Amino acid sequence: MEDPVQNTACPVQLRLKENTLTAWLCGEIDHHTARKIREAVDEAASRVRPERLILDFSAVQFMDSSGIGLIMGRCKLLAAWNGRVIVRHVPPKLERIVSLSGLQTLCDVEEGGPRHETDQ
């Protein structure tokens, strides 16, 4: 049986707390799955217009440049009301693609991978 958290039917969990919307992403982020994530995040973000949008990558196992596009697109969206995007808990194996993208100039990419990371 597959872990339900990694089920592609649920690639994102959202929670709003004190003007901060946190999105926990999970599974594999590619062009196919990015669409569902984008729709869920944008629906919530456009409604509540949070000051901060935290994208938490701790449960993401794979990401190609579609994930970078996803982050860039949310930066653009939040900029409409001067909100900020924070990228959090990027696993070591995704660090290379994130640094290659130059995302650091568009949003806050926090140092430090997921807490449960024990390898590498």
Add this chain to the structure above:
Amino acid sequence: MKPINEMHLRFPSVSANEAFARAAVSTFVAQLDPTLDELCDTKTAVSEAVTNCIVHGYRDTIGTIYIDCALYENGRVVIRVRDRGCGIENLKQAMEPLYSSAGGERAGLGFAVMQSFMDKLRVQSRPGQGTTVVLEKTFSPRVHTNG
């Protein structure tokens, strides 16, 4: 040099096949015993190439994507990803980082990722005929202990 093993895939350009394609290629190349990093790099590059076929090559239609994968004795893998889609008018511009003809949600990093995650990248394209991307990587030799 003759490959020690090869495989061929063909599948329609629907986005659900992006995960299938990268998983199939990474399962196949795993027999060369790459490191997890090398496997992850290869998977990411294949995902970019296949996504390009879907988003650009077959932009307004569904076509067939072809993958040919060959393994060589020295740990080298050659992956050819091909479409018979619209082709690329200006290849130099298309390969520039951050350029995207699709706009909006595309980062324009596909070729940059393929280039940096693989040892070699070759792109052949003809407008109206399609695009072929050839990805090459040589996995580092590993010390094996028998028994």
